[in-house]
Amino acid sequence: MGNVVQRRTRGALRRCPFEVCGNMAGLELLSDQGYRLDGRKATELRKVQARMGVFAQADGSAYLEQGNTKALAVVYGPHEMRGSRSRTRHDQAVINCQYSMATFSTAERKRRPHGDRKSTEMSLHLKQTFEAAVMTQLYPRSQIDIYVKILQSDGGNYSVCVNAATLAVIDAGIPMRDYVCACTVGFVDETPLADLCYAEESGGVSSLALALLPRGGQIALLQMDARLHQDHLEALIEAAMTACKGVSKVLDEVVRQHLQEVSVLTGE
Amino acid sequence: MKITFGTDYGCCFVELGKTRVMAQVSCELVAPKESRPNEGIMFFNIELSPMASPTFEQGRQSELSVKLNRQLERCLRNSKCIDTESLCVVSGEKVWQIRVDVHMLNHDGNLMDAASIAAITALCHFRRPDVGIQGDEVTVYSPEERDPIPLSIYHMPISVSFSFFQQGTYLLVDPCEREERVMDGLLMIAMNKHREICSIQSSGGIMLLKEQVMRCSKIASVKVSEITELISKALENDKKARKAGGRCGFAESMPQERITALKMDETPVEMTEVTDRANDIVQKAEAPSQTVPSPVVPVPGVGQVGQGLQNTWGLEEEDEEEENDNSGEDEEVKETKMEVEQHDKEGSKQEDVVEISDSEEEEVVILHPETPDKAPKHTGPSFHQKGAAASKKKQKK
Numbered sequence: 001m002g003n004v005v006q007r008r009t010r011g012a013l014r015r016c017p018f019e020v021c022g023n024m025a026g027l028e029l030l031s032d033q034g035y036r037l038d039g040r041k042a043t044e045l046r047k048v049q050a051r052m053g054v055f056a057q058a059d060g061s062a063y064l065e066q067g068n069t070k071a072l073a074v075v076y077g078p079h080e081m082r083g084s085r086s087r088t089r090h091d092q093a094v095i096n097c098q099y100s101m102a103t104f105s106t107a108e109r110k111r112r113p114h115g116d117r118k119s120t121e122m123s124l125h126l127k128q129t130f131e132a133a134v135m136t137q138l139y140p141r142s143q144i145d146i147y148v149k150i151l152q153s154d155g156g157n158y159s160v161c162v163n164a165a166t167l168a169v170i171d172a173g174i175p176m177r178d179y180v181c182a183c184t185v186g187f188v189d190e191t192p193l194a195d196l197c198y199a200e201e202s203g204g205v206s207s208l209a210l211a212l213l214p215r216g217g218q219i220a221l222l223q224m225d226a227r228l229h230q231d232h233l234e235a236l237i238e239a240a241m242t243a244c245k246g247v248s249k250v251l252d253e254v255v256r257q258h259l260q261e262v263s264v265l266t267g268e
Numbered sequence: 269m270k271i272t273f274g275t276d277y278g279c280c281f282v283e284l285g286k287t288r289v290m291a292q293v294s295c296e297l298v299a300p301k302e303s304r305p306n307e308g309i310m311f312f313n314i315e316l317s318p319m320a321s322p323t324f325e326q327g328r329q330s331e332l333s334v335k336l337n338r339q340l341e342r343c344l345r346n347s348k349c350i351d352t353e354s355l356c357v358v359s360g361e362k363v364w365q366i367r368v369d370v371h372m373l374n375h376d377g378n379l380m381d382a383a384s385i386a387a388i389t390a391l392c393h394f395r396r397p398d399v400g401i402q403g404d405e406v407t408v409y410s411p412e413e414r415d416p417i418p419l420s421i422y423h424m425p426i427s428v429s430f431s432f433f434q435q436g437t438y439l440l441v442d443p444c445e446r447e448e449r450v451m452d453g454l455l456m457i458a459m460n461k462h463r464e465i466c467s468i469q470s471s472g473g474i475m476l477l478k479e480q481v482m483r484c485s486k487i488a489s490v491k492v493s494e495i496t497e498l499i500s501k502a503l504e505n506d507k508k509a510r511k512a513g514g515r516c517g518f519a520e521s522m523p524q525e526r527i528t529a530l531k532m533d534e535t536p537v538e539m540t541e542v543t544d545r546a547n548d549i550v551q552k553a554e555a556p557s558q559t560v561p562s563p564v565v566p567v568p569g570v571g572q573v574g575q576g577l578q579n580t581w582g583l584e585e586e587d588e589e590e591e592n593d594n595s596g597e598d599e600e601v602k603e604t605k606m607e608v609e610q611h612d613k614e615g616s617k618q619e620d621v622v623e624i625s626d627s628e629e630e631e632v633v634i635l636h637p638e639t640p641d642k643a644p645k646h647t648g649p650s651f652h653q654k655g656a657a658a659s660k661k662k663q664k665k
Contacts, residue, residue: 121338124331124471131473204348208468218475222455224468225346230485233465237478 029188029200037199038067045183045195045243048250050164052171052258060172064164067197068154073164075172077144093139097126099161101150122158125221129162129211132220133180134169144174155198156184158209158223163247170255178213179251180220183243185210185236187228192239194246210240214248217241269495271389271502277416278394282386285444286376291386292369293394297408300356300363308355309365312341314372314383321375321445336380339469340370343384343425343458347466350391351420357399357406364396366419377444380456384427389499392421393506425466426495427458428488432474439480441487455481457488461496 034041046067055061060075081088088094099122103110130146146168148161162182169176186193186205193200201207206226212219228236270283278293300307314336316324324330344350355364368390370383395416398409431443431451440447443454453472459465465485470476 117334117338117341120331120334124335128471128473132475213475216475218477219470219481220473220475222468222470222476222481224465225342227347227460227464227466230459230463230465230489233485234478234482237481241478 029203029205030191030193034191036193038197042191043194043239043243045246045250046197048163048247048254050167050251050254052167052254053262058168058172060168060170060174062164062167062171064160064167066156066160066163066195068152069156069160070151071148071157071160071164072151073146073148073161073168075144075146075165075168075174077172078139078142078174081141081143088141091140092136093134093142093144095127095130095134095136095144095146097123097130097146097148097165099123099126099148099150101153101157105150105153122161125158125223126161126165129180129182129220130165130169132218133166133176133178133213135175135177138175153198155196155201156209158182159184159195159211159247162211163251167251167254171258178215179248180211181214181244181247181251182209182211182221183240183247184208185240185243187232187236190232192236194239194243206236208236208240210237210244212241212244212248214245269385269498271385271499273393273502273506278390280386280390280393282382282389284378284382284385284442286374287378287382287444288373289379289382289386290371290373291383291390292371293366293390294369295364295366295394295396297357297362298365299361300359304352305360306356306363307352308363310345310350310352311365311367312337312344312370312387313368314340314370316372316375316379319374320372324372324375332379335471336383339380339427339456339467340383340387342469343427343467344368344387344391347423347425347458347460349388349421349423349425349460349466351422354420357401362406366391366394366396375445377446377448378429378442381427381429381442384425384458385495385499388421388424388426389502391419392424392499392503394419423460423462423464424496424499425458425460426492426499427456427467428491430455430457430484430487432472432476432480436474436476436480439484441491455484457485459485459488459492461493463489 028037030036030042036042038046040046046069048064048066050062050064052062053060054063054072055074058074058076062073064071064073078093081094098114099119100114101110101119126146126148134144136144146165148165150157150161159182162180166176166180170179183194184196184201184207186196186200186207188200188205193205196205196207204226206224206228208224208228209221210219210223211221222237269285270281272281272283273279274281274292276292280291282289282291298309300309314333316330316333316336318324318326324332350366355366357363368387370387372379372383395411395418397411397416398414400407400409429442431440431447432438432453432455433440433451435452440451443451448454451472453470453474453476455476456467456469456471457465458467468481468485
């Protein structure tokens with residue numbers, strides 16, 4: 001399958017030349033032969049490696065690597081409302097998300113991992129995404145906590161978080177309508193690039209982050225920065241949807257494999 | 269939608285329906301960021317004060333405030349609408365920091381659109397002080413010495429919001445506050461007039477389909493071109509007004525309001541079927557019996573106040589009930605200023621004085637010369653409940 005990349009990327013090293021250069025002209029995001037900085041083709045995703053059930057204490061947990069971006073997701077719930085009882089909803093569960101980055105995750109040490117505007121915004125987006133996907137009607141008056149931490153950030157933070165959180169929610173046994181798969185795509189030289197890495201993201205490329213429920217083709221979250229002409233929008237969304245479907249296949253495999261392992265261990 | 273400017277450069281008010289927003293741009297010289305030594309700094313801040321809506325609290329950083337701030341930052345900063353390199357004075361040491369403060373004055377929905385329009389208009393309107401460099405010396409000229417220069421703006425990103433209802437079956441552009449409260453989700457698209465999309469953000473727990481997004485982007489492009497025209501016109505007018513030396517500013521742009529003016533909203537009155545309903549009522553109602561304009565003297569010695577027409581003030585049921593004879597006592601004869609008593613001219617001995625409607629006088633009697641024994645007093649007016657008086661009458665029947 002051409003979609004899933006099997007090559008190891010050299011993404012970590014790729015960041016340094018860009019920062020030393022300081023300008024975009026010196027770096028070709030898409031070469032003439034159609035290869036990107038790390039040698040991928042335009043529609044190739046980075047290598048995805050995932051583990052579920054990483055922690056015993058949490059109800060569900062997962063660790064996911066997409067290229068060099070590594071994220072850890074932990075799910076607690078559904079449990080009784082803690083904190084503000086007034087936010088209890090009588091017909092649904094409340095989903096509470098927190099996104100944070102480890103201080104060592106970026107090239108420069110992050111001084112404020114929680115509570116700054118970007119993290120709060122990401123948490124809101126994650127919450128919105130999972131509220132759409134998780135069947136909250138089955139757990140009224142309860143709360144589901146999702147905590148995601150980025151251990152290494154190399155582009156596509158939001159997407160990796162969403163994928164990791166999906167696996168964690170499945171590990172916790174909370175029913176969802178479908179896998180939630182996310183991917184960040186960018187647009188360079190009239191070509192959509194799937195699964196951006198950090199160098200591509202900061203190169204002023206218009207990037208679109210899309211969270212998709214693959215079976216119905218429904219978009220749970222759509223977020224785009226930087227300028228893009230309206231006519232290219234459709235092509236970009238299409239590319240994002242294809243990439244998300246690719247990710248969903250990988251996640252599906254991971255889940256089935258994990259299930260096999262677990263069921264073997266318990267002797268069924 | 270209305271755009272007005274304040275007296276200073278860089279102050280702008282936007283009224284989007286009833287949502288009112290104010291943006292102010294200011295600048296100062298600071299040291300640049302280490303990673304970007306030759307670019308200026310842009311800082312955006314949206315203030316949601318309790319003045320705008322009772323749901324806003326004094327403490328900052330509510331979810332809505334974070335969301336709006338981030339959206340505005342992404343819309344204006346990432347799209348690179350301002351040339352930040354032109355803000356550099358001395359590379360690595362001094363650059364201009366442009367600060368845009370947006371204040372919500374009245375929240376009637378769609379704060380994001382109003383804020384983006386206000387911010388970009390204020391940036392277009394703003395003039396920064398001129399700077400002169402001679403060798404190593406940097407002089408900042410005050411506005412009196414040299415005319416301030418405008419910022420160099422590449423394009424004007426404007427955001428348009430769409431709200432979805434009932435799982436995407438209904439779509440509304442520019443939701444007002446009530447619609448926002450019940451909506452399922454919101455889609456914000458920021459575009460400029462060159463049909464470039466600067467930012468898309470979907471929020472709320474809705475599922476979108478690709479076709480919906482494409483449709484919204486088409487609608488947004490139309491709206492954005494209209495709004496951009498309006499902004500340029502407003503900027504033009506303001507420039508002319510300033511050149512002509514006319515007074516400009518917020519105080520001038522407020523309409524003259526007299527103290528006696530009524531500030532309440534107009535109440536919508538259902539006017540669609542007025543003529544039909546009026547015709548129905550006229551046909552169904554009884555023809556007024558007495559249309560004789562001349563005053564009729566019911567009983568000698570009794571004057572009549574009024575025009576002799578049928579009284580139309582009372583309730584119609586009460587009228588019909590009271591058309592029956594008031595047998596027996598007639599102490600309570602109600603007489604209002606504009607009331608006429610209907611008589612039964614069959615010649616019953618007592619006067620059939622019918623109280624037709626409410627009177628605020630407790631015991632109102634008519635002096636009848638032929639029945640001196642019943643010489644009730646005409647009591648002074650006293651305030652009486654209409655219902656109680658009416659029930660008193662009815663009890664007598």
